[in-house]
Amino acid sequence: MTDLLTNYPSKGYFSLKQCIYSDVAIKNNINNFPGSDFDSIYGKELSKDKIINNLHKLFKTCINPIKKRYPGVKLTSVYRNKKLNELIGGAPFSQHIYGYAADMVFPDSNTSALFNWCRLNLPMYHQLIWEYPERGQYFDGRQIFSWIHISYIEGNNFKENSVSSLNPKIHEYYKGNNLFKLNNFTHGITKAEQSIIDDLEL
Numbered sequence: 001m002t003d004l005l006t007n008y009p010s011k012g013y014f015s016l017k018q019c020i021y022s023d024v025a026i027k028n029n030i031n032n033f034p035g036s037d038f039d040s041i042y043g044k045e046l047s048k049d050k051i052i053n054n055l056h057k058l059f060k061t062c063i064n065p066i067k068k069r070y071p072g073v074k075l076t077s078v079y080r081n082k083k084l085n086e087l088i089g090g091a092p093f094s095q096h097i098y099g100y101a102a103d104m105v106f107p108d109s110n111t112s113a114l115f116n117w118c119r120l121n122l123p124m125y126h127q128l129i130w131e132y133p134e135r136g137q138y139f140d141g142r143q144i145f146s147w148i149h150i151s152y153i154e155g156n157n158f159k160e161n162s163v164s165s166l167n168p169k170i171h172e173y174y175k176g177n178n179l180f181k182l183n184n185f186t187h188g189i190t191k192a193e194q195s196i197i198d199d200l201e202l
Contacts, residue, residue: 013064019055019078019102030084034099037081045098051079054099058152062118062125063102066150069117070106074138076147077103100126101151105138111146112192118150119161119191126151129185130163130192134170134200162187170196 025032034055035048044050055078066073080088080096095101106114115130122128129149138145163170164184171186173196179188 013067014059014075016052016055018075022077022080022084024088025084028084028087030081030087032079032081032084034079034081037083046082051099054153055079057154058100058102058150061152062122062150063104065122066104066114066118069121070108070114072106072108073114074105074107075102076105076138095127095151095153100153101149103131103147103149105145105147107138107140110137110194110197111148112194112197114148115161115192118148119159122150124152124157125159126153126157127160127162129161130189132165133163133192133194133197134165134167136197160187161189163189163192167200169200 020032020034022030022032024030033048034051035046038046038048063075077096078101079099080090080094082097085094085097086092090096096103104114105111111130111133115128118125118128127149131147131149133146135144135146136142138147162185163174165171165186166184171181173193174186174189175181179186181187
């Protein structure tokens with residue numbers, strides 16, 4: 001389990017420290033190290049070894065290829081223990097608490113470009129979400145922005161492509177027979193269409 005801790009950073013990839021870092025955790029004195037909230041109810045799924053193993057698979061299969069193609073990509077959230085996840089309003093059984101998922105931004109371009117590259121070039125992933133594209137591109141200091149969520153779960157990688165948004169016009173654009181909407185998500189999209197967002201800004 002040493003690659004994520006040592007070898008990846010030396011190759012220009014990400015470190016475990018970056019995967020567990022959270023301003024919210026620091027401000028609220030939360031120990032966000034994998035395994036910090038292990039208990040008998042969740043069993044080995046929340047053990048340190050299990051979570052770090054999941055992170056290795058996620059990064060090897062998804063994140064490192066993205067980083068190689070887009071060196072400027074930034075992580076905004078990867079691992080979150082249950083307490084941190086609850087504090088920031090994450091889903092109770094979020095993929096992040098198991099080390100299955102990462103959220104990313106791409107400062108050099110819109111998140112649509114990152115989404116479309118992942119969809120076309122990553123051979124395996126569980127879920128790819130274009131998150132709140134109406135919020136716009138990330139840049140340093142900006143507090144509200146769009147991001148990409150990607151997850152990898154061994155043995156369960158069916159490559160679901162989705163958009164999440166609070167803007168009904170975005171969901172209306174993707175309305176079709178092969179897509180379905182659930183709450184703020186439309187699942188089954190084939191492309192992140194930047195022109196929708198550009199039209200919203202007019």
